[in-house]
Amino acid sequence: MVDRVSKQFGGVRAVDGVSLEVRPGEALGIIGPNGSGKTTLVNLITGFVRPDNGRVLFRGVDIAKSSVEARVRMGIARSFQTPRPFYRLPAFRNVIIPLCSRRARERLGSGFGRREEVALDLLEEVGFERDAAAVTKPASELPHGYLKRLELARCLALDPQLLLLDELFSGMSPAETASLIPLLLRLVQEGRSLVLVEHRLAELFQVVGRVVVLDFGRKIAEGHPAEVMTREEVRRAYLGGEVSASA
Amino acid sequence: MTAPGAYRRERLDRGIKVRSDDIFALAGWAELVYLAGPRVAAAVLLLVFPLLRNWTGDYWQTVFLVAVAMMLAAVSWAFLENVGLVSLGHSLFFGAGGYLTAIAVLDLRLPPLLAVVCGTVVAAAGCGVLLGPVLRLRGVYFSLVTFALPLLFARVIEATKILGGTEGLAGIPGLGSLEARQYLLVVGLLVATFGLQRLLDSDYGLVLHAIRDNDLSVRASGIPVGWWKFGAVVVGALPATLAGAVLATHYHVVGMSAFALDYSVLPLTAAVLGGPGTMAGAAVGAALLVPLSELLRAFGTLRVVAYCAVLVLALVSVPEGLFSLVRRRYHQFERWVPL
Ligand SMILES: Nc1ncnc2c1ncn2[C@@H]1O[C@H](COP(=O)(O)OP(=O)(O)O)[C@@H](O)[C@H]1O
Ligand SMILES: [Mg+2]
Numbered sequence: 001m002v003d004r005v006s007k008q009f010g011g012v013r014a015v016d017g018v019s020l021e022v023r024p025g026e027a028l029g030i031i032g033p034n035g036s037g038k039t040t041l042v043n044l045i046t047g048f049v050r051p052d053n054g055r056v057l058f059r060g061v062d063i064a065k066s067s068v069e070a071r072v073r074m075g076i077a078r079s080f081q082t083p084r085p086f087y088r089l090p091a092f093r094n095v096i097i098p099l100c101s102r103r104a105r106e107r108l109g110s111g112f113g114r115r116e117e118v119a120l121d122l123l124e125e126v127g128f129e130r131d132a133a134a135v136t137k138p139a140s141e142l143p144h145g146y147l148k149r150l151e152l153a154r155c156l157a158l159d160p161q162l163l164l165l166d167e168l169f170s171g172m173s174p175a176e177t178a179s180l181i182p183l184l185l186r187l188v189q190e191g192r193s194l195v196l197v198e199h200r201l202a203e204l205f206q207v208v209g210r211v212v213v214l215d216f217g218r219k220i221a222e223g224h225p226a227e228v229m230t231r232e233e234v235r236r237a238y239l240g241g242e243v244s245a246s247a
Numbered sequence: 248m249t250a251p252g253a254y255r256r257e258r259l260d261r262g263i264k265v266r267s268d269d270i271f272a273l274a275g276w277a278e279l280v281y282l283a284g285p286r287v288a289a290a291v292l293l294l295v296f297p298l299l300r301n302w303t304g305d306y307w308q309t310v311f312l313v314a315v316a317m318m319l320a321a322v323s324w325a326f327l328e329n330v331g332l333v334s335l336g337h338s339l340f341f342g343a344g345g346y347l348t349a350i351a352v353l354d355l356r357l358p359p360l361l362a363v364v365c366g367t368v369v370a371a372a373g374c375g376v377l378l379g380p381v382l383r384l385r386g387v388y389f390s391l392v393t394f395a396l397p398l399l400f401a402r403v404i405e406a407t408k409i410l411g412g413t414e415g416l417a418g419i420p421g422l423g424s425l426e427a428r429q430y431l432l433v434v435g436l437l438v439a440t441f442g443l444q445r446l447l448d449s450d451y452g453l454v455l456h457a458i459r460d461n462d463l464s465v466r467a468s469g470i471p472v473g474w475w476k477f478g479a480v481v482v483g484a485l486p487a488t489l490a491g492a493v494l495a496t497h498y499h500v501v502g503m504s505a506f507a508l509d510y511s512v513l514p515l516t517a518a519v520l521g522g523p524g525t526m527a528g529a530a531v532g533a534a535l536l537v538p539l540s541e542l543l544r545a546f547g548t549l550r551v552v553a554y555c556a557v558l559v560l561a562l563v564s565v566p567e568g569l570f571s572l573v574r575r576r577y578h579q580f581e582r583w584v585p586l
Binding site for chain 1: 450451453454456457460461463464465466467468469470
C-alpha cells in the first residue's frame with residue numbers, strides 16, 4: 001500500500017501525493033501519459049528511489065526507508081521498463097543471478113547445484129522453450145521480446161508476493177503478449193499482488209480489474225477500467241499524449 | 248590479394264579442449280596429463296626451487312622470495328580487476344599487511360607465524376572497511392581513491408611520526424628460515440591462484456561479474472551489492488597483505504617504502520603483461536618481471552629505461568598477454584588451408 005507518497009526531482013514533482021492499495025490476489029493497472037510518474041512510483045515502491053514524504057506499507061510494515069535488497073527479501077520484485085539484462089551472460093545464467101539471492105534460496109530451494117535446473121524451468125514458464133537456442137545465447141543477441149520475458153523470469157526467480165511490471169508488453173508482438181497473459185492471471189490466482197504499468201490498454205484490461213490513472217505525478221482517477229476510460233479528465237490527460245494503437 | 252594457390256592459416260581448438268570446457272569426459276591418462284600437466288608443472292617448479300639453494304646461491308633464493316610475493320600481489324590485483332575494481336594503489340594492501348604484522352609481533356608479542364596470519368587477515372579486513380565508503384564509486388573514480396590512499400598513509404606516517412615515522416618499525420623477528428618464508432608464500436600463491444580462479448568461475452563469480460556490468464539489475468535481484476563488493480575486496484586483498492606480512496618478517500623492518508608506488512605499479516604491469524583476466528596470467532607476469540628487473544641491475548640507472556622498453560615491446564607485440572598467448576597455442580593447433 002502506498003500512502004500519500006511524493007517525490008520531487010529538482011523542480012519536477014514526479015510523484016505528488018499518490019495513494020493506492022493492492023491486495024493479495026489482486027492485479028492493479030497504472031496508466032497515464034509519458035512522464036506522468038509511473039516509473040517513479042514503481043521506483044518508490046521497490047526502493048530504487050526514496051520518497052520525500054509519505055509512507056510505503058507492505059503487509060503493514062513501513063518500508064519507505066528499507067533498501068532494495070531488504071524489500072526483495074520481503075517479497076517485492078520489479079521489472080525494468082528498458083530491459084537491463086546481463087548482456088554477456090547466456091539467458092539462463094541471467095536467471096542464476098537472482099537465484100543466488102537469499103529469498104530464492106529460501107523459497108525456491110535454489111541452493112548450490114540446483115540453480116541451472118530452476119533457471120531452465122523459469123525460462124520455460126515465460127516462454128523460452130527448453131533446449132531452444134535462445135536459452136544459451138548471450139542476452140546481447142536476443143531480440144527485444146525475449147529480453148522482456150527474461151526480465152519477467154528474473155522477477156519470478158524471486159518468488160514475489162508483490163510483482164511490479166513496468167511496461168512489460170511494450171515492444172512485444174501480439175502473439176507474445178497473448179502467451180504471457182495466462183501466466184500473469186495464474187500469478188494473481190496464486191494470491192500474489194500484481195502491479196502492471198502499461199500503455200497497451202487492451203492487453204492490460206484482460207489482466208487487471210482496477211486501474212489508477214496518473215497525470216503530472218497526481219492520481220486523477222481510479223476504478224474499473226471501462227468506467228475510468230469514459231471519464232472526462234482521463235480523456236483530456238490522454239489527448240496529445242500517446243494512447244497506444246491497441247487502446 | 249588471393250592468388251591461386253594461396254593459403255591461409257586456420258586455428259582450431261583441440262578436441263580435448265572443446266570437451267573439457269563443457270562436459271568433463273576424459274579419455275585416458277594422456278588427456279589427464281594434457282589438462283593437468285601445466286598447472287602441476289608450475290606448482291612443482293615453485294615447490295622445488297627453494298630446495299636448490301646450494302646450486303642457485305642465496306641471492307637468487309631471495310629474488311625467488313620477492314618474486315613469489317609479487318606474484319601474490321599480482322594475483323590480488325587481477326582478481327579485483329576482474330570484478331571491476333581497478334586498483335592503482337596496491338601498496339595499500341601490501342603496506343597494511345607489513346605494518347599490522349609488525350604491530351602484532353612487536354606490540355602484541357604474538358609469535359611470528361601467528362602475527363603473519365593475524366596481520367594478513369586484519370589488514371585485508373581493515374582495507375575493506377577503509378575502501379567500503381568508496382566502493383560505490385565507479386571505474387576511474389575508485390581507481391583514483393586507491394591511488395591516493397597509500398600516498399596519504401605515507402605522508403601521515405612521515406608527518407605524525409606514528410608507526411616509527413620515517414624510520415619504520417624495526418626489529419621484527421624473522422619467520423623461521425628462508426625456506427619457511429618461501430614455502431609460506433608458495434602455498435599462499437597456489438591457494439590464491441587456483442582458489443580465486445575457481446571462485447570466479449563459480450556462481451559467486453557470476454554475481455561479481457554481474458555487479459561489475461550492471462549493478463542495478465543485481466540489486467533488483469535481491470543481492471546486497473555493497474556487502475558483495477566488500478567481501479570481494481577483503482578476499483581479493485588477502486594475497487597482497489600476505490605478501491606484505493611475510494616480506495616484513497624477511498626484511499626485519501617495515502617502513503614507509505612499503506607504501507611506495509613500486510608496489511602499486513608492479514602488480515598492475517605484471518597482470519597486463521601476463522594476460523589480464525586470469526589469475527595464472529598475473530602470476531606468470533610477475534614471475535617474469537621480478538627476475539627481469541634483477542637482471543637489469545647491470546644497466547645501472549638505465550635499468551628503468553630497459554625495463555620499460557621490454558614492457559612496451561611485450562605489450563605491443565602480445566597485447567593479449569603472454570600467458571593468454573601460450574595458453575591459446577597450447578589448446579589450438581594450426582594448419583594451412585587453401586583459400
Ligand atoms: N532520476 C530522475 N531524475 C530527474 N528527473 C526524473 C528522474 N526520474 C524521473 N524523472 C522525471 O520525473 C517525471 C516522471 O517520470 P517517469 O516516472 O519516468 O514517468 P513515466 O514512467 O510515467 O513515463 C518525468 O518528468 C521525468 O523527467
Ligand atoms: Mg516509465
